[in-house]
Amino acid sequence: MADLSVNFAGIRAPNPFWLASAPPTNSGRQVHRAFEHGWGGAVWKTIGAPVLNISNRYGGLSLGGQRLVAINNVELISDRPLEVNLREIAEVKRMWPDRALIVSAMVDADPRAWREIVMQIEDTGADGIELNYGCPQGMSERGMGAAVGQVPEMCQLNTHWVTSVTRLPVIVKLTPNVTHITDPAHAALAGGAHALSLINTINSVMKVDLDTLLVTPSIGGQATHGGYAGPAVKPIALHMLSELMCDPTVRKSGVPICGMGGIQTWRDAAEFLLLGASALQVCTAAMHYGYRIIEDFVDGLSNWMDDKGFATLADVTGRSLPQMSSFGGLDLGYQAVARIDPDKCIQCDLCYVACNDTAHQCIDLYSPEGVKVNPGFDIHDGGKQVAQGRSTPVVREPDCVGCALCANVCPVDGCIEMVSVPSGRPSVTWNQLTATRPAVTQEWGAMEAYRAEAGIEIH
Amino acid sequence: MERSSPAVSEPEVYRFQEALPPLTAHEATVEANRCLYCYDAPCLQACPTHIDIPSFIRKISTGNLRGSGRVILEANFLGATCARVCPVQELCEGACVLGKDHQPIQIGRLQRYATDHIFDRGVQVFTPSPPTGRSVAVVGSGPAGISVSAELAKLGHRVTLFERRELGGGLSTYGIIGLREPVEVSLREVEAVQALGVEVRTGVELTDREGLDVLLSQYDAVFLGLGLGAVPALGIPGEEAVLDGLEVIEASKVEPWRLKVGPLALGQRVVVIGAGNTAIDAATVGRRHGAEVEMVYRRTENEMTAYRHEYEFALHEGVRFTFLTQPVGLKVEGGQVTGLRCVRMSLGVADASGRPRPEPVPGSEFVIGCDTVIAAIGQEKPALAVALGLSLENGYIRVDDGLQTSEPRVYAGGDCIRVRGSASTVMAVQDGKLAAASIHAALSASAVAAD
Numbered sequence: 049m050a051d052l053s054v055n056f057a058g059i060r061a062p063n064p065f066w067l068a069s070a071p072p073t074n075s076g077r078q079v080h081r082a083f084e085h086g087w088g089g090a091v092w093k094t095i096g097a098p099v100l101n102i103s104n105r106y107g108g109l110s111l112g113g114q115r116l117v118a119i120n121n122v123e124l125i126s127d128r129p130l131e132v133n134l135r136e137i138a139e140v141k142r143m144w145p146d147r148a149l150i151v152s153a154m155v156d157a158d159p160r161a162w163r164e165i166v167m168q169i170e171d172t173g174a175d176g177i178e179l180n181y182g183c184p185q186g187m188s189e190r191g192m193g194a195a196v197g198q199v200p201e202m203c204q205l206n207t208h209w210v211t212s213v214t215r216l217p218v219i220v221k222l223t224p225n226v227t228h229i230t231d232p233a234h235a236a237l238a239g240g241a242h243a244l245s246l247i248n249t250i251n252s253v254m255k256v257d258l259d260t261l262l263v264t265p266s267i268g269g270q271a272t273h274g275g276y277a278g279p280a281v282k283p284i285a286l287h288m289l290s291e292l293m294c295d296p297t298v299r300k301s302g303v304p305i306c307g308m309g310g311i312q313t314w315r316d317a318a319e320f321l322l323l324g325a326s327a328l329q330v331c332t333a334a335m336h337y338g339y340r341i342i343e344d345f346v347d348g349l350s351n352w353m354d355d356k357g358f359a360t361l362a363d364v365t366g367r368s369l370p371q372m373s374s375f376g377g378l379d380l381g382y383q384a385v386a387r388i389d390p391d392k393c394i395q396c397d398l399c400y401v402a403c404n405d406t407a408h409q410c411i412d413l414y415s416p417e418g419v420k421v422n423p424g425f426d427i428h429d430g431g432k433q434v435a436q437g438r439s440t441p442v443v444r445e446p447d448c449v450g451c452a453l454c455a456n457v458c459p460v461d462g463c464i465e466m467v468s469v470p471s472g473r474p475s476v477t478w479n480q481l482t483a484t485r486p487a488v489t490q491e492w493g494a495m496e497a498y499r500a501e502a503g504i505e506i507h
Numbered sequence: 508m509e510r511s512s513p514a515v516s517e518p519e520v521y522r523f524q525e526a527l528p529p530l531t532a533h534e535a536t537v538e539a540n541r542c543l544y545c546y547d548a549p550c551l552q553a554c555p556t557h558i559d560i561p562s563f564i565r566k567i568s569t570g571n572l573r574g575s576g577r578v579i580l581e582a583n584f585l586g587a588t589c590a591r592v593c594p595v596q597e598l599c600e601g602a603c604v605l606g607k608d609h610q611p612i613q614i615g616r617l618q619r620y621a622t623d624h625i626f627d628r629g630v631q632v633f634t635p636s637p638p639t640g641r642s643v644a645v646v647g648s649g650p651a652g653i654s655v656s657a658e659l660a661k662l663g664h665r666v667t668l669f670e671r672r673e674l675g676g677g678l679s680t681y682g683i684i685g686l687r688e689p690v691e692v693s694l695r696e697v698e699a700v701q702a703l704g705v706e707v708r709t710g711v712e713l714t715d716r717e718g719l720d721v722l723l724s725q726y727d728a729v730f731l732g733l734g735l736g737a738v739p740a741l742g743i744p745g746e747e748a749v750l751d752g753l754e755v756i757e758a759s760k761v762e763p764w765r766l767k768v769g770p771l772a773l774g775q776r777v778v779v780i781g782a783g784n785t786a787i788d789a790a791t792v793g794r795r796h797g798a799e800v801e802m803v804y805r806r807t808e809n810e811m812t813a814y815r816h817e818y819e820f821a822l823h824e825g826v827r828f829t830f831l832t833q834p835v836g837l838k839v840e841g842g843q844v845t846g847l848r849c850v851r852m853s854l855g856v857a858d859a860s861g862r863p864r865p866e867p868v869p870g871s872e873f874v875i876g877c878d879t880v881i882a883a884i885g886q887e888k889p890a891l892a893v894a895l896g897l898s899l900e901n902g903y904i905r906v907d908d909g910l911q912t913s914e915p916r917v918y919a920g921g922d923c924i925r926v927r928g929s930a931s932t933v934m935a936v937q938d939g940k941l942a943a944a945s946i947h948a949a950l951s952a953s954a955v956a957a958d
Contacts, residue, residue: 112568113540394604401546423547430555430937432601438549459543 050353063088069152076136089148107254120274182248207239249275285309293324314348383471399454553602576625636663649677651732651921654939671712736887745837752883774878786883909945
């Protein structure tokens with residue numbers, strides 16, 4: 049059985065699944081119960097400045113009948129007294145010495161305020177500190193949270209205040225509400241961060257109620273933006289994670305990254321690991337289904353690792369990163385075409401309409417007799433037998449640019465595959481082309497000449 | 508004979524409510540979201556009226572129920588009836604691509620959900636066009652008659668719909684058991700056609716050529732939706748004591764007390780002769796009245812004309828089947844039926860219909876003890892068709908592709924023209940649409956000529 053234990057910047061845990069700093073880690077009772085269920089660690093809900101929460105706090109997004117594809121919140125940091133939190137943190141850590149217990153903190157941008165809370169956190173026996181530079185709502189208006197994370201200088205300075213006074217590992221949690229995630233990451237590293245975590249929530253307005261016309265969630269008839277999280281944000285989180293992992297400064301620093309953002313199952317978790325995360329945080333999935341989901345997280349990841357022959361998390365972490373490139377580094381000579389398996393095709397014709405309306409018009413319909421036909425029907429026909437005479441979509445491969453839209457809309461697993469075919473074109477990247485034949489990239493005439501030479505036909 | 512009408516008790520009414528409950532809003536949304544929204548969809552193609560099924564289902568999934576109902580009713584004015592009575596397994600649901608490896612979308616129930624929304628709220632989906640000054644007489648208010656009337660009224664023609672019975676709706680009102688379609692549903696469709704300005708005259712019957720000539724003198728065109736005739740005679744001794752399956756079904760819908768007292772009263776041991784969909788309906792009525800019910804059919808289950816799902820429905824209702832059995836006479840003692848005399852049959856070579864011909868097994872006569880015998884062995888060809896002097900085809904009214912009969916200005920549709928293929932409500936609705944299109948074309952052309 050695979051070894052799921054982690055040593056993340058010196059923070060040890062039996063598995064990489066940690067509850068993120070959020071409502072699921074609001075109290076000692078909760079974290080205790082989570083650990084009983086098997087969570088490898090928890091980041092205590094952010095402690096710090098006094099706050100007042102409001103009601104209500106969550107907006108949910110449903111898609112196609114699936115509830116809570118995403119959630120947004122206008123909840124603030126912990127509204128429980130600091131002393132209560134600190135006492136409970138100490139109690140939980142004493143009871144669960146093998147689990148990772150990290151304390152998220154957020155105070156005014158003042159070295160004394162940071163020093164004071166860091167000392168209090170160290171006294172609890174916690175394993176690490178996470179600096180919450182992410183919260184996009186409520187706290188940022190007070191100069192905390194995202195207000196720090198969005199300004200690299202502030203991020204560096206605040207981080208430095210903490211790292212200069214503590215012996216604990218310091219994780220800087222980044223906000224995704226920036227143009228370049230590398231900027232605050234560099235600042236955190238310059239401030240001495242021992243690790244990074246991302247993503248915090250994304251600015252969002254969830255929805256407007258079409259009956260009441262109220263923006264949701266409606267707080268006494270008024271609304272504000274909230275932090276967006278849940279399955280829907282995973283691709284954004286994976287992008288930011290991979291961007292950091294491919295960044296030379298971050299790589300050189302060697303700091304580990306704790307990934308989060310829409311991890312709903314062990315499969316999502318494995319993706320974060322493959323793109324470079326060495327520990328993971330989960331929130332929305334736990335808020336949706338409760339702590340019990342940890343069982344399949346651990347079991348599923350472990351079984352998958354066994355199947356793949358991965359003995360430890362280190363074998364998995366970053367394994368897919370070498371594939372990450374920029375557009376300029378991709379092979380322009382590569383060609384894939386869509387191929388439809390007629391035996392799997394259920395003849396819904398979604399590929400046909402997608403290709404013909406919005407892609408490259410290279411799918412045709414063929415009758416069972418092998419005759420090319422058009423969509424449509426005879427008004428005099430009707431009955432079950434029409435399904436037998438239904439046409440099948442076929443890709444006209446020479447005209448297929450390999451956009452893969454059809455494969456994406458096809459509802460049947462494995463029915464449409466993107467198959468590599470010899471393109472007859474030279475293998476070259478845009479970067480190489482720019483370097484060797486700059487005219488091609490700057491003048492349409494030269495480009496057309498190059499296309500003719502390389503045998504590139506635009507359909 | 509004097510009729511009393513004892514109050515129908517609660518449980519009895521309950522037994523005749525629709526077999527399938529309506530979908531809840533949540534069920535409908537989940538089911539609608541399963542739909543792939545196929546392009547050039549096979550369900551749409553399989554529907555004889557070509558309802559744009561993917562569109563109406565998508566509108567349910569987006570919460571646009573009024574739009575959904577409109578999509579259905581535009582293609583099929585009797586969408587509420589068809590949602591209940593269509594053999595969806597043979598049509599739209601049978602063609603659903605999801606049926607290949609799992610469950611097809613429950614199109615019929617979704618259609619019912621959307622059309623119920625329209626009718627329950629009294630939404631007016633259509634408005635008639637400005638009057639064209641042309642008029643059409645429609646004879647028979649069954650599905651074909653309602654359909655053609657609605658389409659013509661939408662186009663601005665003045666339509667008068669004649670119905671010989673007390674209530675409009677024809678087959679939908681009188682011939683579909685309440686488990687499938689409550690009478691209110693078909694009556695609402697009659698009201699909907701009235702709301703379009705169609706005048707419905709009940710208690711008026713066309714009986715001869717003279718009557719047709721009168722209509723032709725008063726209207727620009729005539730549509731005949733006559734349906735079929737009575738259940739044919741069995742030609743066996745004691746036949747006068749056999750109940751007509753159609754009458755039993757009719758009574759179960761509009762006057763259920765008649766199944767308790769009087770000539771249509773059902774006993775405790777009922778035998779139904781026949782194995783078509785109507786026979787199964789009659790048998791179901793018997794079961795719901797608490798009787799033991801046995802169906803006798805001279806061929807086997809492989810040849811029975813009822814749909815497979817209807818057969819299974821009957822088995823589920825507790826109806827017993829006795830195949831390869833031919834009734835040869837009734838046993839009647841003291842005016843009371845006591846049994847049905849039958850002979851065993853065996854299957855011989857194929858007959859003209861391609862089905863094996865049943866032949867009596869010599870010396871195999873036996874008696875099935877019973878107190879009620881119901882016959883549902885099909886319906887006779889429309890006798891009126893002959894009286895009207897129109898050309899016939901195999902006993903049915905002959906029509907061309909535009910559903911015009913041999914007589915100019917006279918059109919026909921529904922069961923009375925169903926020479927081949929299985930008859931169904933949805934095909935009658937399509938006939939109404941096709942006839943309305945050709946009547947409209949003819950009236951428009953003649954209007955131009957008159958100018």
